[in-house]
Amino acid sequence: MSEYTNRTGGQRIIFHVDVNSAFLSWSALKRLKEDPKAVDLREIPSAVGGDIKSRRGVITAKSIPAKRYGVKTGEPVVQALQKCPDLVLVRSDFATYRSYSRAFTNILFRHSDIVEKVSIDEAYLDMTGREDQYQDRIAAGEPFPLCAAKAIQDEILSELGFTVNVGISVNKLLAKMASDFEKPNRIHTLYPDEIPLKMWPLPIRDLYGCGGATAERLTALGLDTIGAVASIPLSTLQASLGVKMGEWIHQSANGFGSDQVHNEQRKAKSYSNETTLKEDMTHENYDRVAPQVLDRLCEKVSSRMQEDRVRALTISVSVKSDSFQRRSRQTTLINATNRKETLLESASSLLEELCLGDQGLFRQGHGIRLIGVGGSHLTESSYEQINLFDWAKDLEKIEEEKKKARAEARSRKEIQNRKLEKMKKLDTMMRQSREKYGKDIIHKGTGGYQDDL
Numbered sequence: 001m002s003e004y005t006n007r008t009g010g011q012r013i014i015f016h017v018d019v020n021s022a023f024l025s026w027s028a029l030k031r032l033k034e035d036p037k038a039v040d041l042r043e044i045p046s047a048v049g050g051d052i053k054s055r056r057g058v059i060t061a062k063s064i065p066a067k068r069y070g071v072k073t074g075e076p077v078v079q080a081l082q083k084c085p086d087l088v089l090v091r092s093d094f095a096t097y098r099s100y101s102r103a104f105t106n107i108l109f110r111h112s113d114i115v116e117k118v119s120i121d122e123a124y125l126d127m128t129g130r131e132d133q134y135q136d137r138i139a140a141g142e143p144f145p146l147c148a149a150k151a152i153q154d155e156i157l158s159e160l161g162f163t164v165n166v167g168i169s170v171n172k173l174l175a176k177m178a179s180d181f182e183k184p185n186r187i188h189t190l191y192p193d194e195i196p197l198k199m200w201p202l203p204i205r206d207l208y209g210c211g212g213a214t215a216e217r218l219t220a221l222g223l224d225t226i227g228a229v230a231s232i233p234l235s236t237l238q239a240s241l242g243v244k245m246g247e248w249i250h251q252s253a254n255g256f257g258s259d260q261v262h263n264e265q266r267k268a269k270s271y272s273n274e275t276t277l278k279e280d281m282t283h284e285n286y287d288r289v290a291p292q293v294l295d296r297l298c299e300k301v302s303s304r305m306q307e308d309r310v311r312a313l314t315i316s317v318s319v320k321s322d323s324f325q326r327r328s329r330q331t332t333l334i335n336a337t338n339r340k341e342t343l344l345e346s347a348s349s350l351l352e353e354l355c356l357g358d359q360g361l362f363r364q365g366h367g368i369r370l371i372g373v374g375g376s377h378l379t380e381s382s383y384e385q386i387n388l389f390d391w392a393k394d395l396e397k398i399e400e401e402k403k404k405a406r407a408e409a410r411s412r413k414e415i416q417n418r419k420l421e422k423m424k425k426l427d428t429m430m431r432q433s434r435e436k437y438g439k440d441i442i443h444k445g446t447g448g449y450q451d452d453l
């Protein structure tokens, strides 16, 4: 029996691999590729995010030197610049991030055929019983599974140029917690027998999957570490957090979690919804009908997936024509999703291709009678996974919306000012007319002046 089998009690071996400062590293690498003499962004205080020119927006990733200045992910660029005036800012570049993410996944698949990608820069691997692949390293005195983690790190660094953290344990929760320990370029284990030493002293907000509100509630009860929460009875936690959340927190704080790594390549059951249209959809009414129908279908598919806590990696759209032909198209995302917005984005372009494309049904003179949207290649997410990619996009969207709201407020104010200006002019004109021609000569209309601005 090997050393790790002893420590895991024969349980599975799960890795969580997490790219260190993913967006920043990938932006740095792209810059170096374009200009080998350029400064490596990872070695200076630098950050990704915001609108570089106007210095608005938020930080979505930062270098380790920037971190030393106290620059934080999610904080406004203005605030980060106050902490670190020399901070070099770069714009996010999702096309580059996607291609590095794909290359990262390809390397992971060399080490295990069970890889669950959970966001653009992290994945779980089931490494149970894979010693045979690492005989050379084991013979050189490197024990399994540490040698496997080292091999993954080495290949990613030498072939792609960036570092990753690897967390090793018997389930996904503990592996994820472990990869979050000291960064960068580190390997950490968090075996069940290490929980009291490595996990229980941590603040409760560090427990993966424990949201800010739950953490606050527990802290208010005097339960401020993971260990404190682990030691109190399940019923007490359930009384304060509700049955489901109480159980989830109790299990997690004691180190229990799922050890099922859901392979992306695995074909699972799918979630789909379809509807027969009230009127056939044609080229003429496409712009009116398609957005409405897709919105409804994506809403349904998304909420069912969210209820079941699963995400789909493949999105498909199917249609039936007025001559009962069935056609479908699908696309595979980088990150599994159950967000309505992401489903809608993919579904819209798939439907467009099916109907309006060169080979589309409209070109062939067909109308559409039925539309369906589906998600397949499911991954389970027993807790809310923060998707860095979606999150960064969300942050940008929020900034955009704020900008729009500010512009709207400005233009509303301008309109009001112009109205006031006009009323003043009108009053002056009336006063002057009365002075000149007598007081009955002019009255304001009963409906007030016409607002023609």
Ligand SMILES: [Mg+2]
Residues within 6 Å of the ligand: 018, 019, 020, 021, 022, 121, 122
């Ligand atoms: Mg990361």
